[in-house]
Amino acid sequence: MNAQVVERPTSVEEVSQLLRDTDGTVLLRGAGTALSWGGRVAGTDLTVDTRDLTGVLDHTAADMTASVRAGTTLAELQAAVGEHGQWLALDPPTEGAGATLGGLLAAGDSGPSRLRHGNLRDLVIGVTLVLPDGTVAHSGGHVIKNVAGYDLAKLVHGSMGSLALVAEVVVRLHPRPAESVTTVGDADADQAADAAARLTASTLEPTAVEWFTTGDAAAGRLVVRSDGSPVAVAVAAAGVEAVLGQAGVGGSTCPPEEVPVLWDELARAVVGEQDETVVRVATLPSDLAVTAAHARRTAEAAGVRFRMASSAALGLHTLRLAGAPAAVVAVVDGIRGHALARGGSVLVRHRPDDVDSLVDALGPPPSSVALLRRVSDQFDPTGRFAPGRFEPWYGRTPA
Amino acid sequence: MMATMLSEDRRADASATERVAERLRRVLPAERVVTDIGRLRTYECDGLTGYRVVPGLVVLPETTEEVATVLRACHHEEVPFVARGAGTGLSGGALPVADGVVVSLARMRKVLTVDLVNQRMTVEPGVTNADISRAVAADGLYFAPDPSSQTVCTIGGNVAENSGGAHCLKYGFTTNHVYAMTLVLPDGSVVEVGGNGLDQVGPDVRGAVIGSEGTLAVVTRITVRLLRRPEAVRTLVADFDSAEAAGGAVSGIIAAGIIPAAVEMLDRLAIQACEQAVNAGYSLDTAAALVVELDGPQAEVDEGFAQVEEICRSAGTTKITVADDPAARARVWKGRKAAFAAMGRISPDYFVQDGVIPRTRLGEVLARIDEMAVEAGLRVANVFHAGDGNLHPLVLYNSAVEGESERGEHLSTAIAELCVELGGSITGEHGVGADKACSMSKMFSEDDMAVMKRLRTAFDPTGISNPGKLFPTPRLCGEKPGKYVAHPLEADGTIERM
Numbered sequence: 006m007n008a009q010v011v012e013r014p015t016s017v018e019e020v021s022q023l024l025r026d027t028d029g030t031v032l033l034r035g036a037g038t039a040l041s042w043g044g045r046v047a048g049t050d051l052t053v054d055t056r057d058l059t060g061v062l063d064h065t066a067a068d069m070t071a072s073v074r075a076g077t078t079l080a081e082l083q084a085a086v087g088e089h090g091q092w093l094a095l096d097p098p099t100e101g102a103g104a105t106l107g108g109l110l111a112a113g114d115s116g117p118s119r120l121r122h123g124n125l126r127d128l129v130i131g132v133t134l135v136l137p138d139g140t141v142a143h144s145g146g147h148v149i150k151n152v153a154g155y156d157l158a159k160l161v162h163g164s165m166g167s168l169a170l171v172a173e174v175v176v177r178l179h180p181r182p183a184e185s186v187t188t189v190g191d192a193d194a195d196q197a198a199d200a201a202a203r204l205t206a207s208t209l210e211p212t213a214v215e216w217f218t219t220g221d222a223a224a225g226r227l228v229v230r231s232d233g234s235p236v237a238v239a240v241a242a243a244g245v246e247a248v249l250g251q252a253g254v255g256g257s258t259c260p261p262e263e264v265p266v267l268w269d270e271l272a273r274a275v276v277g278e279q280d281e282t283v284v285r286v287a288t289l290p291s292d293l294a295v296t297a298a299h300a301r302r303t304a305e306a307a308g309v310r311f312r313m314a315s316s317a318a319l320g321l322h323t324l325r326l327a328g329a330p331a332a333v334v335a336v337v338d339g340i341r342g343h344a345l346a347r348g349g350s351v352l353v354r355h356r357p358d359d360v361d362s363l364v365d366a367l368g369p370p371p372s373s374v375a376l377l378r379r380v381s382d383q384f385d386p387t388g389r390f391a392p393g394r395f396e397p398w399y400g401r402t403p404a
Numbered sequence: 405m406m407a408t409m410l411s412e413d414r415r416a417d418a419s420a421t422e423r424v425a426e427r428l429r430r431v432l433p434a435e436r437v438v439t440d441i442g443r444l445r446t447y448e449c450d451g452l453t454g455y456r457v458v459p460g461l462v463v464l465p466e467t468t469e470e471v472a473t474v475l476r477a478c479h480h481e482e483v484p485f486v487a488r489g490a491g492t493g494l495s496g497g498a499l500p501v502a503d504g505v506v507v508s509l510a511r512m513r514k515v516l517t518v519d520l521v522n523q524r525m526t527v528e529p530g531v532t533n534a535d536i537s538r539a540v541a542a543d544g545l546y547f548a549p550d551p552s553s554q555t556v557c558t559i560g561g562n563v564a565e566n567s568g569g570a571h572c573l574k575y576g577f578t579t580n581h582v583y584a585m586t587l588v589l590p591d592g593s594v595v596e597v598g599g600n601g602l603d604q605v606g607p608d609v610r611g612a613v614i615g616s617e618g619t620l621a622v623v624t625r626i627t628v629r630l631l632r633r634p635e636a637v638r639t640l641v642a643d644f645d646s647a648e649a650a651g652g653a654v655s656g657i658i659a660a661g662i663i664p665a666a667v668e669m670l671d672r673l674a675i676q677a678c679e680q681a682v683n684a685g686y687s688l689d690t691a692a693a694l695v696v697e698l699d700g701p702q703a704e705v706d707e708g709f710a711q712v713e714e715i716c717r718s719a720g721t722t723k724i725t726v727a728d729d730p731a732a733r734a735r736v737w738k739g740r741k742a743a744f745a746a747m748g749r750i751s752p753d754y755f756v757q758d759g760v761i762p763r764t765r766l767g768e769v770l771a772r773i774d775e776m777a778v779e780a781g782l783r784v785a786n787v788f789h790a791g792d793g794n795l796h797p798l799v800l801y802n803s804a805v806e807g808e809s810e811r812g813e814h815l816s817t818a819i820a821e822l823c824v825e826l827g828g829s830i831t832g833e834h835g836v837g838a839d840k841a842c843s844m845s846k847m848f849s850e851d852d853m854a855v856m857k858r859l860r861t862a863f864d865p866t867g868i869s870n871p872g873k874l875f876p877t878p879r880l881c882g883e884k885p886g887k888y889v890a891h892p893l894e895a896d897g898t899i900e901r902m
Contacts, residue, residue, distance in 0.1 A: 043605070065762060065764060067655055067658065067659065067763065067764045068762045068763050068764050068793075069658065070762070090661060113603065113608070119602075123576070123580060126608060126611060127576060127579075127580050134855070136855065140851055140854070140855060141851060142851055142852045142854075142855035142856075143848065143849070143852045144852065144856070146827075146828070146829050146847070147762060147827050147828075148760045148761065148762055148792070148793055148827070148828045148829055148832075149573075149792050149793075150568060150572065150577075150760050150789070150792040150793065150794045150829075150832040150833065151760055151828075151829040151831070151832060152565065152566050152577075152615050152829075152831050152832065152833060152834075152835055152836075153829050153830050153831050153836055153840075153844065153847055153848075154836070154844065154847070154848055154852070154853070154856055154874070155612060155615075155616055155856045155859055155860075156566075156579070156611055156612060156614070156615055157612070157855070157856070157859070158611075159579070159608045159610075159611025159612050159614075160607050160608060160609070160611065160612040160859065161607065162607070162608040162611060163603075163604065163605070163606055163607055163608050164606070164607040165606075167607075168607060179663070180661030180662075180663070181661070182661075183661070202521060205521075205523065205632070206521075206632070207632070208632055208633075208634060208635035208701060209701065210634075210700060210701055233701075233704050234704065234707050234708075236703055236707055237701060237703040237704035237707060240701065240702075240703040241701060241703070241704075244701075285603065286601070287599075287600075287601025287602050287603040287604075288600060288601050289519075289522045289600045289601075290521075290522050291521050291522050292600075319602055320522075320600075320601060320602060321601075321602055321603060344601070347600060348599050348600030348601070349599065349600050349601040350599055350601040350603060350604050350605055351605075352603070352605045367605060368605070371596070371604070371605070371606070372594070372595050372596045373595045373596065373597055373606075373609055375593070376589065376595055376609065376862065376863065377606055377607060377609065379862040379863075379865075380607065380609075380859065380862040382862070383858035383859065383861055383862045384855075384858060384859075395606060398606075
């Protein structure tokens with residue numbers, strides 16, 4: 006383990022100079038909410054902490070765009086643009102933990118509103134990157150419609166601190182809805198899947214359809230949010246209740262004072278606890294029920310505690326496991342095998358150290374692995390950034 | 405036709421191309437390995453008809469494996485290739501390399517799978533944009549990106565250009581509507597990106613390839629996202645005494661928190677041309693007209709529509725025409741979408757521009773364009789996607805008048821670069837291609853482009869996939885294109901231009 010030097014640059018120029026002046030391995034971090042996702046990065050020579058690389062650089066309210074330094078927290082941005090009745094239509098569960106715009110882009114994290122607004126990949130219109138050799142590069146711009154040049158913001162989405170440091174981000178904003186109604190009802194995975202399919206097939210256009218387990222049993226809660234004007238939302242909420250009824254879910258409007266509590270509970274169900282291994286699984290939306298049933302069976306057979314939260318209409322699932330490390334790892338492998346066989350994807354996020362030493366965080370390499378490796382070689386020929394993050398895919402020995 | 409032949413320094417090695425042809429004749433039927441000069445000429449340009457280059461070989465593969473075979477042969481002989489869909493692009497993205505290879509995806513037009521429950525469809529690249537929506541129309545689904553050439557342009561081309569359309573203000577671009585793709589890399593290797601899950605592990609290669617204008621890979625299979633048709637659609641046309649007043653209404657609509665499905669503006673010249681061409685019912689005596697369309701749940705649309713009418717009145721509209729039934733709505737859109745081709749009614753020649761500005765600079769850019777047009781002694785008609793600041797100024801000129809063609813081209817380029825000066829972009833949807841490669845340096849630094857080229861090198865180390873596009877090269881930047889000539893499909897009314 007090398008001595009850890011932590012730098013907190015305040016400008017793009019400082020980041021660039023810092024990287025030009027050094028040549029060791031580097032861990033990039035924002036709030037650290039996704040530091041443990043994927044392969045573990047350990048023993049780097051330098052940590053570049055972006056939490057002083059902050060500030061809203063521009064917010065032209067009438068254009069509904071904003072540019073920020075990447076260490077700006079999502080909460081700060083929301084507060085700044087919220088004064089003008091706008092928001093970045095992104096609500097990841099890590100917002101409360103101080104997640105930064107750069108970190109969210111690099112991690113590719115998203116929240117319930119993805120159903121209506123897409124994820125950060127869909128909302129970023131420009132980016133400033135600093136490469137491991139200190140080169141500063143821009144892509145995109147400040148307008149919402151623009152096809153000039155390669156879209157490097159997409160490339161770094163999900164790059165998890167490899168390839169480049171995200172230094173500035175330009176985003177498209179949306180009007181903050183005047184009214185929001187949350188409909189909630191008890192539902193097991195089968196009912197949630199049925200309700201989600203019916204909502205998808207309807208013209209109701211909910212902003213979010215989420216489901217999470219409430220205990221050891223299969224029982225859970227289905228949460229649906231409708232946004233818009235007071236009149237439109239009232240009509241939508243009635244429509245949602247009717248659709249939920251068809252799926253055998255008794256939905257009702259969540260009292261306003263309980264709404265923040267409910268969504269906080271959901272966010273916690275996605276982030277997980279320190280002792281849990283958190284596995285993110287993406288499948289076809291229609292695979293919710295089979296994914297839940299298979300994972301529960303596998304966990305129960307291995308004596309592992311199991312919890313689940315899903316963006317039910319999107320097919321994005323967070324599975325949380327706790328138990329003996331070897332048993333947890335066996336369950337992860339089982340979940341992965343099931344999801345991959347159905348064309349899905351699996352990433353191990355947080356896990357305790359004793360699980361980390363045993364678990365395969367990434368799984369088998371995709372068919373694009375040689376290409377990913379070449380992209381990495383072009384952007385980061387010496388493997389400076391986040392060594393180990395995509396091991397063993399890239400076949401590099403961490404420096 | 406005063407087409408310009410590009411200089412020869414990037415001409416492919418004709419004997420190497422012949423070796424590729426020989427190799428491919430062994431594995432493909434003769435009619436799909438084209439070297440006949442007459443047939444080759446039909447591939448000499450795309451929708452940017454001022455640039456023309458005859459390729460040495462056109463290949464028509466029918467499967468991913470055949471595409472891979474073609475690219476392996478090109479890779480082996482180091483022959484440049486250009487992938488081509490319907491050839492409707494407006495930036496010369498499918499312009500061949502002289503004596504090089506054109507890979508036409510026109511025969512790969514199968515719909516492979518349709519998943520109504522998960523609202524996705526997997527298709528081959530030669531399927532047209534409109535056919536995707538048509539295949540699921542009875543199920544109440546559609547593919548959102550709607551470039552105006554959608555009846556003939558292909559999904560493969562949409563992926564290459566990251567196509568948008570009139571409704572992308574609300575629904576986004578092709579990149580927001582593709583879940584997975586099969587790529588054939590320039591060395592012939594086959595890679596899958598994306599999948600059944602929305603999230604993939606690692607950098608988003610799919611996002612990097614979409615909009616890369618054929619310079620990174622050939623896409624042979626695409627899984628697209630389908631949307632449910634909205635419950636309600638309402639459309640109005642509002643007349644204004646000035647473009648500034650119309651721009652004020654657009655700002656008012658956005659400030660009210662409404663995201664229309666589309667907001668389009670036409671100025672007097674554009675309206676005159678459109679009315680002569682298709683008689684869609686726009687007012688000939690108005691300075692500017694706004695087309696505003698809302699869609700979504702009925703209650704939301706009705707409420708928003710009343711607000712939009714009120715905002716237009718506050719902004720001084722002189723007349724509001726509501727087009728509420730499908731036939732009336734189709735007429736409004738026919739007029740709007742006919743704008744480019746209609747210019748032929750009021751001018752012998754014209755250049756089509758595609759710049760983007762921040763919406764708030766609209767009044768300023770229109771005033772500057774007026775000044776520049778007066779200075780050049782030319783007329784400029786304006787049609788644009790006002791909601792997202794995407795301008796399509798049409799520079800009118802007469803090539804029979806000495807010097808007008810040069811003045812027109814200069815003015816058109818100056819307008820695109822003015823957009824960058826005002827914080828915008830040189831292209832909102834037509835792409836950089838061969839047309840605007842020289843303007844890239846107005847928008848991006850040497851370092852920006854050097855990093856983009858690193859990405860290209862990772863995909864295509866020998867630079868054989870659509871060379872000479874997107875990035876400025878001395879070869880391209882030293883020469884002038886010919887005048888805009890209507891694409892044959894445009895001239896016969898099959899397609900419309902925005």
